Amino acid sequence: MKPGTRDLVMERMQILVRNAIENARKNPTIAERQAALAKRLSTKYRIRMPYELRMNYCKKCKKFIVPGFTSRIRVGRSNVRSIRITCQFCNHTYRKIIKKPPRQSL
Ligand SMILES: [Zn+2]
Structure with a gap:
């Protein structure tokens, strides 16, 4: 390369x-x-x-998913900050732990 x-x-x-x-x-x-x-x-x-x-591709069905359209993104409220992304095609949910608290960008 x-x-x-x-x-x-x-x-x-x-x-x-x-x-x-x-x-x-x-x-x-x-x-x-x-x-x-x-x-x-x-x-x-x-x-x-x-x-x-x-994060725009589902880990399970590999489809392209759009936040707020074909995927749902929710921010966890526990001590460990995490976001949950749910694919609307296969309903698979995956989590991403955020180390730093997210700013208001989501
Ligand atoms: Zn999926």
């Missing part, structure tokens, strides 16, 4: 996923294609997607 390729691919993946989320409601077909493309880039270049991108 050429130096810089990693950054380039990472950027492309981020753009693709961001666009896919934007398109999900209006144009699910395009969204699906962009999401699949991002995943293919990750596999092809063996670059692991950062968590904020990976």
Whole structure:
């Protein structure tokens, strides 16, 4: 891999996923294609997607899920801050522990 390729691919993946989320409601077909493309880039270049991108793919059925649309995100209220993501396709729920308390961005 050429130096810089990693950054380039990472950027492309981020753009693709961001666009896919934007398109999900209006144009699910395009969204699906962009999401699949991002995943293919990750596999092809063996670059692991950062968590904020990976959380848009269900761990179980591998579908592209959009927060607030095809997935539900809930913040746990216990001492351990965690978010729960529920996939609306297969109903699989997974948790992510947040070490630092999240800001109001969610
Ligand atoms: Zn699923």
